[in-house]
Amino acid sequence: ISFPHHSASLLESLNRLRLEGKFCDVHVHVGGRIFPAHKSVLAAASPFFHDKLVLHDGERLLLPTAIDPEAFEGLLHLIYSGRLTLVLEALPGHLLVASGLQLWHVVDQCSEIL
DSSP, X not given: OOOTTHHHHHHHHXXXXXHTTOSOOEEEEETXXXXXXXXXXXXXXXXXXXXXXXXXXXXXXXXXXXXXXXHHHHHHHHHHHSOOOOOGGGHHHHHHHHHHXXXXXXXXXXXXXX
16 A cells, blocks of 8 residues: 655654654754754755764754855755745855755755756
C-alpha cells in the first residue's frame, strides 16, 4: 500500500513542531538570532549540517558571523517546506548562504534565475 502524501505531511508536521519549539534538539545561532530545529532534518537536508552535527553533539550550534540571518531563516523554511519566498534583490544573499550550507539544489535553482 502506498501513501503518496505521507512524506510531505510528515515534513509539514515537523515544521509545525519547529515553529512551536517542540521536540527541537538543536538551536542554530546566526547573527544574534536563534533558530530552533531538529538535528535529523538539518542533517538529512544538508551535507554541511550533517558533518557539523556529527562532530557537535550539543544543543547549541553557532554558524559563521558572515551568514545573513534573514537568508538563513528563508533557507531553514525551505528545508522544512520545500518553498523559498524572496524578492529578486535578496537572491544573491540566499545563493551565498545556500552555497555555504551545501544546499546544492537551491544553488542550482538560484543560479538559473540569475
